[in-house]
Amino acid sequence: xxxxxxxxxxxxxxxxxxxxxxxxxxxxxxxxxxxxxxxxxxxxxxxxxxxxxxxxxxxxxxxxxxxxxxxxxxxxxxxxxxxxxxxxxxxxxxxxxxxxxxxxxxxxxxxxxxxxxxxxxxxxxxxxxxxxxxxxxxxxxxxxxxxxxxxxxxxxxxxxxxxxxxxxxxxxxxxxxxxxxxxxxxxxxxxxxxxxxxxxxxxxxxxxxxxxxxxxxxxxxxxxxxxxxxxxxxxxxxxxxxxxxxxxxxxxxxxxxxxxxxxxxxxxxxxxxxxxxxxxxxxxxxxxxxxxxxxxxxxxxxxxxxxxxxxxxxxxxxxxxxxxxxxxxxxxxxxxxxxxxxxxxxxxxxxxxxxxxxxxxxxxxxxxxxxxxxxxxxxxxxxxxxxxxxxxxxxxxxxxxxxxxxxxxxxxxxxxxxxxxxxxxxxxxxxxxxxxxxxxxxxxxxxxxxxxxxxxxxxxxxxxxxxxxxxxxxx
Numbered sequence: 421x422x423x424x425x426x427x428x429x430x431x432x433x434x435x436x437x438x439x440x441x442x443x444x445x446x447x448x449x450x451x452x453x454x455x456x457x458x459x460x461x462x463x464x465x466x467x468x469x470x471x472x473x474x475x476x477x478x479x480x481x482x483x484x485x486x487x488x489x490x491x492x493x494x495x496x497x498x499x500x501x502x503x504x505x506x507x508x509x510x511x512x513x514x515x516x517x518x519x520x521x522x523x524x525x526x527x528x529x530x531x532x533x534x535x536x537x538x539x540x541x542x543x544x545x546x547x548x549x550x551x552x553x554x555x556x557x558x559x560x561x562x563x564x565x566x567x568x569x570x571x572x573x574x575x576x577x578x579x580x581x582x583x584x585x586x587x588x589x590x591x592x593x594x595x596x597x598x599x600x601x602x603x604x605x606x607x608x609x610x611x612x613x614x615x616x617x618x619x620x621x622x623x624x625x626x627x628x629x630x631x632x633x634x635x636x637x638x639x640x641x642x643x644x645x646x647x648x649x650x651x652x653x654x655x656x657x658x659x660x661x662x663x664x665x666x667x668x669x670x671x672x673x674x675x676x677x678x679x680x681x682x683x684x685x686x687x688x689x690x691x692x693x694x695x696x697x698x699x700x701x702x703x704x705x706x707x708x709x710x711x712x713x714x715x716x717x718x719x720x721x722x723x724x725x726x727x728x729x730x731x732x733x734x735x736x737x738x739x740x741x742x743x744x745x746x747x748x749x750x751x752x753x754x755x756x757x758x759x760x761x762x763x764x765x766x767x768x769x770x771x772x773x774x775x776x777x778x779x780x781x782x783x784x785x786x787x788x789x790x791x792x793x794x795x796x797x798x799x800x801x802x803x804x805x806x807x808x809x810x811x812x813x814x815x816x817x818x819x820x821x822x823x824x825x826x827x828x829x830x831x832x833x834x835x836x837x838x839x840x841x842x843x844x845x846x847x848x849x850x851x852x853x854x855x856x857x858x859x860x861x862x863x864x865x866x867x868x869x870x871x872x873x874x875x876x877x878x879x880x881x882x883x884x885x886x887x888x889x890x891x892x893x894x895x
Contacts (some may be wrong), residue, residue, distance in 0.1 A: 425515040426539060426598070428468050431497040431507050432456060433475030438650045444647060445475045447484060448526050449665060450659045450703060452686025455649065456481065457488050458528035464489055466532060468521065471514045473498050473507045503619025505611045512608065522622060524595040526649040529658060534646065538598050538639045547637040549629045550601040553593040556641040557586045563650045565594035565623055566639070574630040574638075576623035581616065589809035591638075594646035597622060603629065623688055662687070678717075693727065709744070719750070727763065744780070762797070775815075779822065792834065793818040802846065804827035809834045821856070830862075 436445035448458040456580040456648030463470050470489075474481050475498040485493050492726035498510045508522055521543065523530070524642050534552060542550040552857050553567055565576040566589045576593045577584075607628060613618045630636050665685060669679045672694030677683055684702045691697070692711035708714065710728035719732050722739040726732070730743055733750030741755045744763035749755065753767050757775040761767060765778050784790060786803035792815050793807045799820050807818040808831060809840040816834035820826065824838045827846035838844065848862035 425518040426468055426521050427515070428463055428521040429469050429508060429514075430456070430459060430463075430470060430525050431504055432472045432481055433478070433501055433507055434525075435476045435501060436650075437456075439652060439655075440589050441652070441693035443831055444481060444876075445655070446651075447477070447564070448480055448655055449700060450528050450655070451662045452688065453482050454488075455528050456485065456525050459491055459523065459525060460493060460532065461531065462532060464492055469517070470494065471511050472494060472525070473511050475501055475507075480758070503614070503617070504622040504750065505608065505620030505624065508604075508622055509608050509620070511656065512605070515605070518601055520601055522597040522599065525790055526650055527595065527646060528649070529645055529661060530596070531645055534596070534639070537641070538596065541637050541639050542598045545635055545637045547598075547635040548600045549626055549634070550598045550637040550639065551626065552596040552646055553591040554594055554636045555590055555638055555645050556592045556643045557590045559586045561592070563654075564569040564594075567591040567593060572630075573628035574625065574636050576621075578614075578617075578621065578623065581614075582815060583787075589639070592643070593623065594641070595648060596646065597623065597625075603634070647795055698734070711849050716750075733769070737884075753783050790818075792816065793820065795820045796822035796824070796840070798823045800825045802830060804833065806830075806834045807834055819841045823856075833856050 422891040430809045432446055436443070439445045446454065448455050450458070451588065453499045456591070460470060460726045470492065471494045472485065473496055478497060482495055494514055496505045496511045496514060538550055538552055538750070555789045556564065557685040563579055565578045566582050568575050568589055570578050584608055607625050611624055626636060643882065644661055645885045647654065647658055649658055653827045663685060667677060667683065670691050671677065675691045676696045678697065679699035682790050683697060686704050688706045688710045689703045692709055692713065694712040695709055698715060698717035698719070700718045701715050703709070704721065705723040707721045707724050708728045710730065712728055713726060715732045716734045718735045720737050724738050724741045724743065726743050727745035729746045730749045731788065736750035736753045737833050739756040741759045741761065743761045745767070747761050747766070749767045750769065752770050755761065755767060759773050759776050761778040761892065762780040764781045766783045766785055767773060769780070771784050772789045773789040776793040776795070778795045779799060781797055782795045782799040784801035788801050788804065789806040791807050792803065792809040794817065805828070809815050809818065818832050818834045819837040819842040821838060822843045825843045825885065826838065827844050827848060830844050831849040831853045832851065836850060837853045839858065841853055841857045842854045844850055844854065845859065845861045847862065850860055850862045853859040
């Protein structure tokens with residue numbers, strides 16, 4: 421038997437009532453990816469045809485799956501949630517392969533090795549039913565049915581019905597089954613409702629096959645590989661495992677984490693060798709970080725590309741941005757909305773850059789806002805500079821050409837162009853274009869009013885006024 425003779429039914433119709441969130445648990449994200457997509461991605465990579473049985477919030481689940489795997493998954497509906505056996509029966513019209521693989525949809529930690537081992541065992545033993553088990557004696561782990569061997573009869577006792585000792589019955593049912601279609605077609609219709617839950621259970625197929633003395637096989641795997649998720653606490657536990665796997669992977673590839681337990685990293689993030697990641701860093705949404713970077717503590721980076729040898733100082737937020745090599749950013753910087761920062765530039769403390777292009781070796785080191793701006797190479801932005809890009813109706817562009825020097829506390833009213841090697845004086849409001857090699861002043865003439873304060877003004881008075889008798893005016 422090969423994978424081509426197998427198809428999979430994913431059980432994805434449940435109401436996730438123990439989550440208490442009002443939405444399907446399969447839509448919850450683990451390391452940035454919806455829970456159900458871990459399973460569908462694994463199976464599509466293995467080229468196993470997929471049918472998903474949906475019910476509760478089915479349109480949302482279909483949308484998520486179709487966005488990740490367009491036209492790769494067939495859907496059938498379970499109109500009324502009457503248990504796993506009933507869900508499998510709902511998919512009967514889609515059974516085309518010789519063997520039907522059935523998997524619960526809430527298993528994001530499952531691996532190809534587990535699926536391959538199950539298929540191989542099923543083939544070698546010519547079993548009618550094969551299923552995955554794991555060793556678990558913790559009595560607090562109560563959401564799993566237990567494997568019972570009663571005088572040669574193998575059965576699964578559901579968690580709600582199990583009253584035995586977990587130390588004695590130490591193997592749990594993982595919820596992964598491989599069943600011959602020839603057996604399944606007639607056995608599924610013979611399932612009976614459980615007297616307590618009024619549901620139909622797939623596990624009853626195992627007991628019936630054993631009673632009929634048909635070959636039933638098990639495959640033993642690590643519990644962490646087959647953890648199901650029925651509560652938010654279990655979601656948290658699964659995410660810690662997935663995150664630890666990701667961190668180990670990047671450690672093996674030369675990445676240093678100062679406080680790995682305080683990192684939040686998503687599955688589609690890439691980090692180059694020699695990079696150091698500080699405490700409390702968030703790396704999200706496909707971010708790519710180059711080699712030999714230093715990402716300091718409490719930095720958040722979303723959907724961005726960071727070049728090689730970049731230093732990001734603490735408490736910086738970077739979103740939808742491309743940063744070139746050897747750039748320094750932060751601390752307390754905010755770069756976002758399709759910004760591009762060229763190599764060897766500096767974006768300093770309390771600087772915000774939005775929808776802008778920053779040239780090579782450009783510097784904006786202090787307390788500035790650059791919005792909808794294009795900066796050339798070697799531009800210097802003085803402290804307190806802002807681009808006034810919004811007139812209340814439209815956004816306008818500011819262009820600052822190569823080697824221009826913008827003085828401190830400048831207000832650049834867009835649309836405007838500052839030419840090459842131009843200078844603007846500190847404290848200026850610049851409303852007109854500045855030609856190349858020009859110094860622009862945009863500030864009022866300073867006027868000093870002598871004898872402004874009474875010499876007898878009490879120390880606590882700061883606004884005593886004096887009459888200018890010569891001009892007969894109050895100043």
